[in-house]
Amino acid sequence: MIRVQREDFDIGAEIEALSGGNNEVGAVASFVGITRADAGEGAPITAMTLEHYPAMTEKQLAAIEAEACERWNLTASLIVHRHGRLEPGDRIVLVVTAASHRRAALDACAFLIDWLKTKAPFWKREETAEGPRWVAARAADDQAAERWRDAS
Amino acid sequence: MIRVQREDFDIGAEIEALSGGNNEVGAVASFVGITRADAGEGAPITAMTLEHYPAMTEKQLAAIEAEACERWNLTASLIVHRHGRLEPGDRIVLVVTAASHRRAALDACAFLIDWLKTKAPFWKREETAEGPRWVAARAADDQAAERWRDAS
Amino acid sequence: MTLLYFAWVREQIGCDAEEIALPSDVRTVAALLDWLRSRGGGYASALKDLSVIRVAVNQEFAAPDHAVGDGDEIALFPPVTGGAPS
Amino acid sequence: MTLLYFAWVREQIGCDAEEIALPSDVRTVAALLDWLRSRGGGYASALKDLSVIRVAVNQEFAAPDHAVGDGDEIALFPPVTGGAPS
Numbered sequence: 001m002i003r004v005q006r007e008d009f010d011i012g013a014e015i016e017a018l019s020g021g022n023n024e025v026g027a028v029a030s031f032v033g034i035t036r037a038d039a040g041e042g043a044p045i046t047a048m049t050l051e052h053y054p055a056m057t058e059k060q061l062a063a064i065e066a067e068a069c070e071r072w073n074l075t076a077s078l079i080v081h082r083h084g085r086l087e088p089g090d091r092i093v094l095v096v097t098a099a100s101h102r103r104a105a106l107d108a109c110a111f112l113i114d115w116l117k118t119k120a121p122f123w124k125r126e127e128t129a130e131g132p133r134w135v136a137a138r139a140a141d142d143q144a145a146e147r148w149r150d151a152s
Numbered sequence: 153m154i155r156v157q158r159e160d161f162d163i164g165a166e167i168e169a170l171s172g173g174n175n176e177v178g179a180v181a182s183f184v185g186i187t188r189a190d191a192g193e194g195a196p197i198t199a200m201t202l203e204h205y206p207a208m209t210e211k212q213l214a215a216i217e218a219e220a221c222e223r224w225n226l227t228a229s230l231i232v233h234r235h236g237r238l239e240p241g242d243r244i245v246l247v248v249t250a251a252s253h254r255r256a257a258l259d260a261c262a263f264l265i266d267w268l269k270t271k272a273p274f275w276k277r278e279e280t281a282e283g284p285r286w287v288a289a290r291a292a293d294d295q296a297a298e299r300w301r302d303a304s
Numbered sequence: 305m306t307l308l309y310f311a312w313v314r315e316q317i318g319c320d321a322e323e324i325a326l327p328s329d330v331r332t333v334a335a336l337l338d339w340l341r342s343r344g345g346g347y348a349s350a351l352k353d354l355s356v357i358r359v360a361v362n363q364e365f366a367a368p369d370h371a372v373g374d375g376d377e378i379a380l381f382p383p384v385t386g387g388a389p390s
Numbered sequence: 391m392t393l394l395y396f397a398w399v400r401e402q403i404g405c406d407a408e409e410i411a412l413p414s415d416v417r418t419v420a421a422l423l424d425w426l427r428s429r430g431g432g433y434a435s436a437l438k439d440l441s442v443i444r445v446a447v448n449q450e451f452a453a454p455d456h457a458v459g460d461g462d463e464i465a466l467f468p469p470v471t472g473g474a475p476s
Contacts, residue, residue, distance in 0.1 A: 012164020019186065023240050026188040029181070029261070034171065036178040036252065051311055053379055056363040088175050100188065102269070106262045109181070113254055117386040121360075123311035124385045134312045137383035203397055205465055208449040269472040273446070275397035276471045286398045288442075289469035 001077070002061040004052065006084040009094050018076045019098045025075050027102040029109035031095045037088040043128040050083045050092070053121045057081070064115050072108040074099050079112065083122070153229070154213040156204065158236040161246050170228045171250045177227050179254040181261035183247045189240040195280040202235045202244070205273045209233070216267050224260040226251050231264065233272070305374050307340075309350075310381035313357065316350035326374055333359050334368035336378065356382055391460050393426075395436075396467035399443065402436035412460055419445050420454035422464065442468055 001018075011032060019025045037044045061079055069077055078096040086092060095112045099105040124135040153170075163184060171177045189196045213231055221229055232246040247264045251257040276287040305326050309317050330339050337359070341351045351357060359366050360379040372378060391412050395403050416425050423445070427437045437443060445452050446465040458464060 028184040032180040
């Protein structure tokens with residue numbers, strides 16, 4: 001299941017909704033990304049705006065999630081990604097993966113986060129005391145996503 | 153922080169308590185282990201009792217957590233482990249790790265779960281239609297924990 | 305053809321979407337970028353370094369030799385920076 | 391010395407804890423296990439295969455040659471099966 005939304009999310013409720021009542025689920029891994037004041041390269045950020053391309057985001061997130069579900073035989077999975085203006089401490093993204101066994105849940109969760117970081121069509125505009133700036137893509141992130149290709 | 157308790161836990165509240173208000177936290181990974189009816193080798197289990205050695209459990213969990221916090225430079229971490237009688241669908245264990253970056257949070261969370269699985273002094277007694285049985289330790293679990301030694 | 309612009313490409317071009325009638329000799333992504341650049345102004349400045357421009361045709365990433373046609377939705381944007389924290 | 395038993399070791403021996411006065415020639419974990427086994431009954435059956443017995447001295451895992459003394463808390467139990475799911 002994927003959702004791209006402006007609103008915040010409730011981690012406990014999302015995990016419960018995904019895993020509750022399914023007796024095959026033995027392991028639920030989750031990841032929450034949070035806006036950091038020192039996320040940038042220079043001056044501390046006071047806010048960040050995530051812009052996206054809705055039609056492409058939905059398509060790509062659905063494809064990523066389907067790939068993870070098949071590869072790790074997940075019982076259920078969820079990606080919630082926020083867009084719009086976020087301040088330090090605000091949640092950005094939630095990934096939840098449920099499986100029978102812990103290794104599948106943990107690996108699929110790490111895979112999805114690496115993928116979201118590099119492949120999802122989001123762009124970050126940071127606000128700082130020195131003015132706003134668009135964040136440039138980083139080569140290290142592409143490498144983190146690529147290692148999943150090597151491992152397959 | 154570690155807690156060994158009979159009571160269930162609230163995942164969302166635990167994550168919020170651990171990561172809220174700390175602007176260094178950019179990544180929170182968590183893992184929830186859940187009792188499965190088909191967890192055993194034979195007949196489906198109707199319930200499972202986790203026995204432990206409280207003094208040793210506390211000592212070992214504290215040592216494991218301290219090792220993870222140092223190795224991955226975690227901002228905060230939490231292990232909640234239940235003991236007593238659990239039925240299929242009941243939560244068993246929660247691990248939460250918070251860090252500036254996603255890789256540290258994800259790796260530390262996976263490390264702690266592998267470690268808990270093999271090294272914490274818990275014993276499982278399963279109840280099935282064929283009667284109760286004590287679960288035997290599995291070599292595969294020792295290997296999963298050992299890979300963290302190789303990687304260090 | 306619908307053109308969509310995102311992030312600083314949108315800011316430099318000065319709009320987020322426009323409908324254009326494609327000249328008949330513009331049949332690939334590369335030719336489209338050249339043609340847009342020839343319009344000057346914000347187009348020329350946004351597209352002066354194509355190494356930082358990514359193109360999607362109908363919501364899929366497309367290479368320079370990818371075909372483009374009148375019914376397509378074409379998006380121009382910088383390399384994505386994702387949402388997950390580093 | 392305090393002896394603690396867990397899981398099926400506890401069930402077979404028939405109690406979860408006992409205080410014992412250690413014979414003066416029992417100075418290691420291995421000697422303690424031999425001595426307990428010599429008491430017969432539940433001790434002999436619980437301890438007949440030492441490959442599935444683990445020992446902790448004062449809450450730390452201890453090898454067969456580890457020293458034991460009167461003030462120690464010694465726990466006997468099967469290999470741990472953990473709580474996290476497989």
